[in-house]
Amino acid sequence: MFKCFLSHQWKEMTRSNFWQKSLVINFIIGFLLLIMLSYLVLLGLFIDEILKDIYPDGDTFVIFNSVLLYYLGIDLFVRFFLYSLPVINIESYLHLPVKKSKIINFILLKSSLNIFNVLPLLVFIPFAFKVIVVDYSGNIALSWIIVMLILILNNSFLLHYLKRRFIDKPAIIGIFALIIVATMVLDKFDIIALSDLSSQIFVFLSNNPFYIIIPFLILILVYGINYSYLKSRMTIEDINVKKQKKIDSLSRIKYFDSFGDLGEMILLEIKLIWRNKRSRSIINMSPLFLLYGLLLYPNEDMQELGFLIFVGIFMTGGIMFNYGQYMLSWESNYFDGIIANNIDFQKHFRAKYIMIISTVVISYILTIPYVYFGTKVLIINTATFLFNLGFLSFLLMYFSSSSRKRMDMSKSSAFNYQGLGASNWIMILPFFLLPILIWVPFNLLGIPHWGIGAIGFIGIVSLAFHKSLMKIVVKRFEQKKHLIAEGFRES
């Protein structure tokens, strides 16, 4: 039976839409993933050097152990937000003569096979080999790795339980986070000594492998709690936990009424973004785009003009890119309705354009304070703002008609969610490069500032021609709509 579950899950994963992209994109995603993983391994290999830099006279192993309790706490916190519960489609099995205990065990075991359990091992194992084996002994290293493995699994199951229990009450997790931060602060000022306790525990366990039985018993206990919790809730409505649904009051916004059907279409876009898990994630991500500058502007090495142009495009257009490239895929659920109904495509796209304008203008206004880092920053951001507003926006809308893949808006399984990020940035990379390509020849001629002017100028010119550009966008959409609809219908 387990084998059967496994093969179903494997098929579900490999046959999911996520992989049905072109080979090239899958390859690039895989490559990026590999690079990221190898960074972690490198971190594991060189963390002792880093620690020696910070604490020149401490024992690396002891210092490493002293942060582990905090690590486990933070890990739990991060998992709560990033990890999505494994949903196996139990509906398809519940009515069959399959023992419930088997299904539960499978759900739990599946939850232990997730990326959050693998990533720390990529750091821990190299560390154990390089430091513990050399400084202490192979046996101690082995016990230590076993302890780590047990604790990681422990966190994984604990979270599985907590997330099911408290999905509706993120406040509890907030309190938990506050406690961690408070303990860290108290620790820093030597009021409590959790870090000492942490290193004592882990050094002791590594030296006395017999006592590993204690964390192991805790692991069994946590597993048991999970098991009995699931066992009593083994119905379809309980197992796939969802937040309590409520209806929002977007409909009561009367502001858009005065714009007639265009207003109604804009409101539809807003509802689309707000009421679907997948699209809503871009709202959560938006602050990241805007804070990007804080990370880069203070850095002296990052003051290259070409680089600042890139940052400007990213900050004033980041939200637009996320919205723009998916604006049709997000409609895949009801795309037939859009093209069969008496909807004026011109207006349909104008509503989308108004959404784009709003995000770009708001982003621009919010990035104005970066003038603190010099007027250069403001000028470049203004030029890139105009370029986003007038030119890239239309380019995005033009290429949105190339969407062919259906998107399930309700699902945001961790897998989908992350894949979305990576592939999505690769596809829009050319958009970022375009303004820099415009600037490069001016730079080579020794008049880089003219290049920045040119970027802004192109934005203004295309803004002036927005009506004709819109016609081109809509015309392409009308030519492609059958292909798009066909793609969206296949799921």
Next chain:
Amino acid sequence: MIEVKNLAKAYNGTVVLNIPELKIEKGESFGLVGNNGAGKTTFFRLILDLIKANKGEIYSKGIDVKKTTDWKSYTGSYIDEGFLIDFLTPEEYFDFIASVNNLSKGDVKKFLDQFGDFFNGEILGKKKYIRELSRGNKQKVGIAASLITDPEILVLDEPFASLDPSTQIRLKNLLKQLQQEKNVTMLISSHDLNHVTEVCERIVILDKGNMIHNIKTSSDTLKELESYFAV
């Protein structure tokens, strides 16, 4: 009202629909029956310009449907859940459809008032998004939305499927009423031979994309259909 000429649609080289000629007069109610894969939905999608034909044309009031979108203003349709904007409440959806058709919110209210029975208290004021409705209730929303513009042509793909018995009967009555009072041209497909013979004046059997029978409905039609589909 609707005229089909040399229509053919193929997927990957397999012909799924082939209608050399077909005319549907104004006010006629046209029923389409056939087993799964017979091409019913494909035909309706072609009429609504949702897919492209490999060959041939469909004329609505004498105008090729793929050339202009004028026909949309007098055609109401519901094929499947792909028509419903699932994150809206039914009320919001009706408002949206009305607004793109330049109807006022007052018009919508007047229209929905007539649908009290049909909705059976399960659609309006429930504070639910369409995606949370049951299949049958979604179907009701879709059918109602197709009628909101007071269309001259109505295209419904298996409207009786997944409706409860009372609603099926109400829908039958509603369709008959639309024929009699407003002379609406109807294209309806169904797996339920009973319903379709009751509602439609003309019935066409599709089999693997070909029109097999083209019958004016009479008292014998149901028997005829049953014997055709009997295995």
